[in-house]
Amino acid sequence: MVALPRLVFIDVETTGGSAQRDRLTEVGWVEVNGAQVRRGQHLVNPGVRVPPFIERLTGITQAMVDEAPAFDALAPALSALLDGAVMVAHNARFDYGFLRQAMQRAGLPMRCRVLCTVKLSRALYPEHKAHGLDALIARHGLQPMGRHRALADADLLWQFWQRMQQAWGQDTLQRTVAQLLRYDNWPSHLDPALLEALPDGPGVYMFFGDNDVPLYVGKSKHIRRRVRSHFAADHRSGKSMRLSLQVRDIRWEETAGEIQALMREAQLVKQWQPAHNQRLRRNRGMTLWHVPPELSAPLQLGRAETWRGSDAGEAYGPFRSARQAKAMLEQAADEHGLCKVVLGLESAPKGRACFARQLGRCRGACVGVESLALHRARLLEVLVRQRLQRWPYGGPVALAEGEGEGRVWHVIDAWRHVGTWSEAQMATTQEAPTDWPEAGCDTATPMDWDLYPILRRALKVLPQRQLTRVTA
Numbered sequence: 001m002v003a004l005p006r007l008v009f010i011d012v013e014t015t016g017g018s019a020q021r022d023r024l025t026e027v028g029w030v031e032v033n034g035a036q037v038r039r040g041q042h043l044v045n046p047g048v049r050v051p052p053f054i055e056r057l058t059g060i061t062q063a064m065v066d067e068a069p070a071f072d073a074l075a076p077a078l079s080a081l082l083d084g085a086v087m088v089a090h091n092a093r094f095d096y097g098f099l100r101q102a103m104q105r106a107g108l109p110m111r112c113r114v115l116c117t118v119k120l121s122r123a124l125y126p127e128h129k130a131h132g133l134d135a136l137i138a139r140h141g142l143q144p145m146g147r148h149r150a151l152a153d154a155d156l157l158w159q160f161w162q163r164m165q166q167a168w169g170q171d172t173l174q175r176t177v178a179q180l181l182r183y184d185n186w187p188s189h190l191d192p193a194l195l196e197a198l199p200d201g202p203g204v205y206m207f208f209g210d211n212d213v214p215l216y217v218g219k220s221k222h223i224r225r226r227v228r229s230h231f232a233a234d235h236r237s238g239k240s241m242r243l244s245l246q247v248r249d250i251r252w253e254e255t256a257g258e259i260q261a262l263m264r265e266a267q268l269v270k271q272w273q274p275a276h277n278q279r280l281r282r283n284r285g286m287t288l289w290h291v292p293p294e295l296s297a298p299l300q301l302g303r304a305e306t307w308r309g310s311d312a313g314e315a316y317g318p319f320r321s322a323r324q325a326k327a328m329l330e331q332a333a334d335e336h337g338l339c340k341v342v343l344g345l346e347s348a349p350k351g352r353a354c355f356a357r358q359l360g361r362c363r364g365a366c367v368g369v370e371s372l373a374l375h376r377a378r379l380l381e382v383l384v385r386q387r388l389q390r391w392p393y394g395g396p397v398a399l400a401e402g403e404g405e406g407r408v409w410h411v412i413d414a415w416r417h418v419g420t421w422s423e424a425q426m427a428t429t430q431e432a433p434t435d436w437p438e439a440g441c442d443t444a445t446p447m448d449w450d451l452y453p454i455l456r457r458a459l460k461v462l463p464q465r466q467l468t469r470v471t472a
């Protein structure tokens with residue numbers, strides 16, 4: 001059997017409910033290390049007034065704490081006590097929050113894992129609704145040595161733990177605890193309340209490091225589950241370990257659905273270039289090939305930035321640069337016997353064989369041996385994977401995402417995201433929203449090639465309606 005880690009059952013009393021604003025007045029603990037059990041209780045001078053109702057609830061009066069040392073005097077011993085242990089508390093987030101704040105102010109680390117006995121009770125007794133300390137006392141016949149004093153409450157948790165060992169056996173208890181701790185593998189420098197605050201639905205989340213430096217932007221259909229998986233012990237690669245050590249804050253934005261989350265993620269990654277994200281494309285300088293409708297006309301290199309998906313003929317790309325576009329086409333010609341003169345990559349007097357033809361490598365479109373129609377058909381087949389989809393509408397389209405009141409409409413025109421409007425804003429009109437940016441559907445808006453595949457997919461999966469353009 002695996003040896004149990006060192007357990008520190010702990011309870012704190014405070015001047016109120018906010019770990020930011022209020023202060024500790026007492027810390028009580030029971031340390032269990034194998035067969036060895038030690039207890040401790042310390043009054044703490046909070047440096048602020050103890051509210052009268054707290055005095056009545058706990059029996060800890062202003063006079064008592066006035067004589068007590070400040071937390072700083074206690075901090076080194078507490079930091080050492082908790083170091084590497086499993087801290088066990090009832091509503092652990094509360095106790096942990098206060099201790100962490102106080103420890104931070106004292107400039108000391110707090111490196112422990114946290115086990116919440118409310119969660120433990122809930123896991124073992126899902127049939128019961130109440131899991132407060134009073135409910136546990138009544139259910140398991142615990143013997144309080146007092147109530148609302150720190151050591152007395154910590155001792156109740158130790159009693160509860162012993163009852164659970166008797167009732168479930170060491171193995172079951174350990175398995176349950178391991179399960180709970182797995183989800184509590186939360187970086188110790190991050191506020192545990194954040195985990196609870198994270199929403200269940202779709203959106204983007206952002207990790208920040210020291211000095212508010214953006215470290216990572218991600219998207220998910222289930223923000224909380226995804227964020228938690230970043231810190232789950234069994235998913236920890238060296239890379240995510242480094243990330244989790246650097247995270248100091250997490251923020252998020254909820255979205256109506258996955259498409260909006262994808263668009264927002266792409267936008268934020270581009271804007272911030274977080275260290276742990278893969279770089280998205282630079283859009284500037286990108287090129288594409290235009291294939292004109294006339295069979296004899298050479299391919300034209302175009303700027304991918306200004307593409308609107310409505311030109312005559314087909315477009316293929318995008319390529320990082322003109323050089324890359326040409327290299328791709330050269331290679332395709334060499335491999336498939338296409339004619340570089342017909343493609344426009346080389347020049348030769350009309351009707352004369354191209355250089356590759358002289359070497360027997362061109363199938364002869366330049367000299368009429370292969371028809372231009374066949375040459376074109378083969379070219380399009382070779383390029384099929386780079387083919388860009390035309391904008392299939394005459395104007396803007398609104399794509400609906402999400403349900404009910406949270407539903408939004410993404411207005412898309414010529415593969416550009418013009419903006420996103422709420423259901424209420426869109427309900428009254430069949431027209432494009434009147435407040436959309438003038439430049440929104442202009443060629444002046446550069447094409448965003450990270451959005452293109454997202455929008456292409458969105459057009460297939462989201463319900464949509466066409467809009468008529470507002471003319472001033």
Ligand SMILES: [Zn+2]
Pocket residue numbers: 338339340341342353354355356357362363364365366367
């Ligand atoms: Zn040729």
